[in-house]
Amino acid sequence: MFHRYVSSAACLTFLVAAAQLPEAVVAMIDAAIAEGNPDTVEAVMALAKKTNPDDVAEVDAMLAQYRVAQAEAAELAAAAKQEEIRNAGLFDRWSGEGQIGAFQSSGNNDNVGVNAALKLKREGIDWSHQLRARVDYQRSNGNTTREQYFAAYEPRYQIDDGLFAYGLAQYERDRFQGYTGRYAVSAGLGYRLVKTDALRLSVKAGPAYRVTEFLDGTDEKNLAALVGLDFDWSISDSLTLTQDTDITAESGGSATAIVDSSNTSLNLITGLQAKLSDRLTTRLSYTIEYDSNPPVGSVSTDTLTRFTLIYGF
Structure with missing residues (x-):
């Protein structure tokens, strides 16, 4: 009634x-x-x-x-x-996604590779927290040809509807780019330029401190500046792929540049996602990693195209 x-x-x-x-x-x-x-x-x-x-x-x-x-x-x-x-506890209100991709070939060349990634996010009233981790590993004819590890933690505090403050702690390891460990910490401000159902775009910038440990045992410590961009674009709400599968395509990615006195590094990721079910998604991504001053024997630019399955939870 x-x-x-x-x-x-x-x-x-x-x-x-x-x-x-x-x-x-x-x-x-x-x-x-x-x-x-x-x-x-x-x-x-x-x-x-x-x-x-x-x-x-x-x-x-x-x-x-x-x-x-x-x-x-x-x-x-x-x-x-x-x-x-x-009143939520420390381990409450986390959501995220895990993704994995692998390949194996034999014959004239014996190749095996795996890539896996995990992204976790916790949304509060003013604070949000994001954890990211990624592993890329590949062997060819008995030799390791790619071995990359990445982990990052980023808390954010929403100052008002658009403006936010961020912190960032990041770790990387890639011996094929010449370093056994690269650590960076940064803090600064960001702004959400666009937030609609179809498009989200935010930028951030702040000072950073970076330590790089090289293969020869030496290390380098530098003050730096960080500039970042995050975007997501929903191309369509629902496109029918088969009778019982809906596909939602999104192109999204991120770009992060860290500039110090001896080296500028850029990480650019662009992807296209297709939603197969409420939790399962396929993703095709293209990554560019650039270092302006790589160690001797390494090249400045690495690119990687990946096809992975993502499971959301």
Whole structure:
């Protein structure tokens, strides 16, 4: 019944209005409210006014009370949600995705490779936290030809709707680029330039400190500057691939540049995702890794094209 959705002070107004309406109309309105769909209630109220022109004022009074009750319920639900977030434990409210890809070939060349990645995110009221990890490994004819490890942790504090502060701690290892370990920490400000259903774009910048440990045992410590960009673009909501598979394509990626006095590094990732189910997604990505001053024997630019399966949780 309608009076279950309104405050006790509003019940009298509803009962007076309902008492003046035909019983069938009141029953129809009650049924729409019980269904719990506001669009249905609005449509039924509009129909009631159209079919009962002498009772428009009464229906309008009921509709006004319904809208007030809905607004109060929404406020209570929002307050309860915020309280739930504030009281969440350290290991609560995490979501993420894992992805894995592999290949193996034999014959003239024996090749095997695997890449795996994990992304975790925790959204709070003002704070968000993101953890990322990635492994790329490849062997060809008994020799390791690619061995790369990456891990990063980034907390953010939302200052207002667009402006945020960030921190970043990052670790990399890639002996084919000449280093056994590269560590970077940074903090600064960012701004969300665009946030719509179709497109999200944010930028960030701040000072950084980077330590690089080379294969020959030497190391290098430098103050640096970090500039980053993150974007996601939904190309379409739903494209039918087969009778029982929907595909949602997204192109998205990130670009991060760290500039210091001796070396500028750039990491650019662009990808295209196809959603196969609520949790399973395929991803085709293209990565460019650039170092302006690589160690002797290493080249400046590495590129990698990957096809992976992603499982969201």
